[in-house]
Amino acid sequence: MSLMVKTQNLRKSFRRADGSTVEAVKGVDLEIETGEIFSLLGPNGAGKTTTISMISGLLEPSGGDAWIGGHSISKDPIAAKKLMGFIPQEIALYPELSARQNLSFFGKMYGMGGKDLKSRVDEVLEFIDLVDRQNDRIDTFSGGMKRRVNIGVGLLHRPQLVYMDxxxxxxxxxxxxxxxxxxxxxxxxxxxxxLYTTHLMEEAQELSDRVAIIDHGSVIANGTQDELTQHVGEEDRLEIVLGSQVVGDELLRRIESQIPGITKALYAPAEQISEDSDKIKPAVLTAFARNGQTALPPLINLLDGAGLEIQAVEIREPDLEAVFLALTGRALRD
Ligand SMILES: Nc1ncnc2c1ncn2[C@@H]1O[C@H](COP(=O)(O)OP(=O)(O)O)[C@@H](O)[C@H]1O
Ligand SMILES: [Mg+2]
Structure with a gap:
């Protein structure tokens, strides 16, 4: 296998308006092999966009470097950028132009033209499945269609590597x-x-050949999904939804010491999902157990005895969410 991307000690600090600094990326080392889907998985604010922006040459690192196909993004950006297509998080298209006009415009920006550009635009329209709507204005498109045109723009110049944020x-x-x-x-x-970034465990799980989990600007786990889940052992995860009830440390320690097979218990309190909505993410108690089925009844009994009302119960096999939980004590999901 040859390496398509390598980063070494990649760092980025931002200065805030009040003069303080944020270390958004704190020394990230990644190796992405040619031909694989590599996911950068982490919660909002983990440093995914900052990392991918440095690897694509849109943002200058505060330290370290990235190599694309062996070309340093800081020392040889033109050769490095030739290999890559960047599909940004924000859609960047001209709303008053058609899909075809947008693709042609961006193709010219990449230095394409003439017959080559025309036939490449045809190919890309075919690939993103928008041949039928190619002459319609972008502002008549659904969000999903705009995303597809956005992807099309990133593919025009036949990149070997595509970033999707x-x-x-x-x-x-x-x-x-x-x-x-x-x-x-x-x-x-x-x-x-x-190179795909997401905060959604399900997406990383479905797509990735390999995954790096990023949290607070650092990679905390990196490997194939099997390698990562072996990290947390072959344990099941019991998720007990408790609504708005509060669980103290004392009860968690009691669960760990009294229920055979349970190795670790964690609690995530209820949370408001966003400031402008009154939707609540319920409190969840998570317990890791070698055998979820056998650990569940005594766990329910204990919670019952402690006066807690159980709203829902789920037993999950080892997954990336469990890896994140085990490493950070926090849930990955929003
Ligand atoms: N231009 C910037 N100025 C100041 N802080 C920033 C800037 N861009 C990102 N940050 C901060 O850096 C951290 C990582 O952000 P980001 O890379 O966007 O995370 P993610 O893409 O994983 O959600 C966050 O704390 C964010 O607020
Ligand atoms: Mg982001």
Whole structure:
């Protein structure tokens, strides 16, 4: 296997308006192999966009470097950038132009032109499945269609490596499905290497050959999904939804010491999902157990005895969420 991307001690600090500094990325080392889908998985604010922006040459690192196909992004940016297509988180298209006009415009920006550009635009329209709507204005498109044009722009110059920064945020499930399929198709049919960022465990799980989990600017786990889940052992995860009830440390320690098979118990309190909504993410107690089925009844009994009301119970096999939980004590999901 050859390496498509390598980063070494990549760092970025931002200065805030009040003069303080934020260390957004704190020395990230990644190795992405040619032809794989590599996911950078982490919660909002973890440093995904900052990392991917440095690797794509849009943002200058405060330290370290990234190499694309062996070309340093800081010392040889032109050679490095030739290999890559960047699909940004924010959609960057001209709303009053058609899909075809947008693609042609961006193609010219990449230095393409004439017959080559025309036939490449045809190919890309075919790939993003918008041949029928190619002459319609972007501002008549759904969010999912705009995303597809955005992806098309990133593919025009036939990159070997494509970066996608949370490409499914804010779109409907059907469009999300399409985009996930597109990502796999880029790898399987076009042999394109993909660096994909997401805060959604399910997406990383479905897509990735390898995953790096990033939290507070540092990579806390890195490998194939099997390697990562072995990290947390072959333990099941019991998730007990408790609504708005509060669980103290004393009860958690009691669960760990009194219930055979349970190795660790964690509690995430209820949270308001966003400031402008009164939707609440319920409190959840999570316990890791070698055998979820046998540990569940005594756990329920103990919680019952402690006066807690259980709203729902789920037993999950080891997954990336469990890895994140085990490493940080926090849930990955929003
Ligand atoms: N231009 C900037 N100026 C100041 N802080 C920033 C800037 N960009 C990102 N940050 C901060 O850096 C951290 C990482 O941000 P980001 O890379 O966007 O995370 P993610 O993409 O994982 O959500 C966050 O704390 C964010 O507020
Ligand atoms: Mg981001």
């Amino acid at each position: 949370e490409p499914t945020v804010g779109i409907d499930p059907q469009s999300r499905r399409r985009i996930l399929d597109t990502v796999k198709q880029l790898r399987d049919e076009y042999k394109i290497t993909i």
